[in-house]
Amino acid sequence: MNKTAIIIDTDPGQDDAVAILTALGSSRLEVVGISVVAGNVPLELTAKNVRIICEWAGRPEVPVHAGCERPLLRPLVTAEHVHGKTGLDGVPLHEPAMPLQQEHAVDFIIRTLRERERGTVTLCMLGPLTNLAMAIVRAPDIVGRIREIVLMGGAYFEGGNITPSAEFNIYVDPHAAATVLACGAAAITMLPLDVTHKATASLARIGLLRALPNRAGNLAADIMTTLERFDVQRYGADGAPLHDPTVIAYVLQPELFSGRKVYVAVEQNSELTLGATPVDWWGITGKPANVNYLTTVDSDGFFRLLADNLSTLP
Numbered sequence: 001m002n003k004t005a006i007i008i009d010t011d012p013g014q015d016d017a018v019a020i021l022t023a024l025g026s027s028r029l030e031v032v033g034i035s036v037v038a039g040n041v042p043l044e045l046t047a048k049n050v051r052i053i054c055e056w057a058g059r060p061e062v063p064v065h066a067g068c069e070r071p072l073l074r075p076l077v078t079a080e081h082v083h084g085k086t087g088l089d090g091v092p093l094h095e096p097a098m099p100l101q102q103e104h105a106v107d108f109i110i111r112t113l114r115e116r117e118r119g120t121v122t123l124c125m126l127g128p129l130t131n132l133a134m135a136i137v138r139a140p141d142i143v144g145r146i147r148e149i150v151l152m153g154g155a156y157f158e159g160g161n162i163t164p165s166a167e168f169n170i171y172v173d174p175h176a177a178a179t180v181l182a183c184g185a186a187a188i189t190m191l192p193l194d195v196t197h198k199a200t201a202s203l204a205r206i207g208l209l210r211a212l213p214n215r216a217g218n219l220a221a222d223i224m225t226t227l228e229r230f231d232v233q234r235y236g237a238d239g240a241p242l243h244d245p246t247v248i249a250y251v252l253q254p255e256l257f258s259g260r261k262v263y264v265a266v267e268q269n270s271e272l273t274l275g276a277t278p279v280d281w282w283g284i285t286g287k288p289a290n291v292n293y294l295t296t297v298d299s300d301g302f303f304r305l306l307a308d309n310l311s312t313l314p
């Protein structure tokens with residue numbers, strides 16, 4: 001079976017960790033490399049956390065490339081209030097032995113898309129979109145070579161999670177997000193809060209992962225239990241939303257999700273609504289759709305998929 005080649009761009013982040021483990025556990029994905037960005041915590045920590053996660057998965061050979069230290073135009077905003085000081089609070093962390101690659105993440109993205117056959121590499125974007133925007137600006141020829149950009153970000157029907165109108169990944173670097181959404185790539189799929197707030201880690205679903213007879217299942221369960229403490233207090237839902245793993249799940253099993261092809265832009269100027277992603281759900285602007293905007297998920301199917309893939313890891 002042909003594997004789908006993916007680059008994961010990420011800022012771990014507890015939910016990033018579960019997403020990366022799920023991808024590394026899948027026999028249907030080739031993780032070509034991981035590019036790291038500043039987001040939930042500063043770059044030094046996100047770059048360390050990615051290597052810890054690869055070592056948890058027994059995959060120290062995966063190339064990890066550090067990328068941009070701050071957003072294109074704005075100072076970095078972080079989310080320690082959700083993910084803790086380390087970015088991965090709630091599980092024991094070790095000093096990773098595997099090295100970071102010398103090559104910058106932006107160069108890695110450009111080189112990979114140029115070297116690989118056109119239309120074969122999917123970009124799984126789990127954090128602020130700074131690295132990809134930089135790559136597009138430096139090398140616009142890569143856009144036509146991308147198979148699909150699948151990104152966790154944005155919010156419309158659900159409201160924001162870092163301001164009343166903006167979702168964290170888009171808010172942190174709205175200029176990068178605007179660059180990516182307007183880049184003209186043939187396929188961009190967005191997993192906004194409108195869908196991730198339906199992918200909730202209830203106690204029963206966490207139990208499914210904890211019952212796995214390996215370390216990865218337990219790590220994922222512990223991470224979700226920690227997330228739970230913050231998110232359930234705030235959202236009062238049946239469990240915390242599990243954002244970033246929906247990106248990997250969509251790549252593996254798109255039929256778990258549904259949505260609509262629509263025009264989406266990013267607010268870059270207003271102080272009040274910076275980073276908002278107004279969705280032209282009813283085609284009011286007449287502008288051509290630039291995004292496949294997902295709004296529903298089969299959440300039990302999603303958790304089964306996570307459990308299946310995590311079960312193959314150490």
Ligand code: BDR
Binds near residue numbers: 013016079126167243
């Ligand atoms: C997104 O923000 C981060 O805190 C999470 O890792 C996720 O990528 C959710 O808004």
Ligand code: CA
Binds near residue numbers: 010
């Ligand atoms: Ca993230």
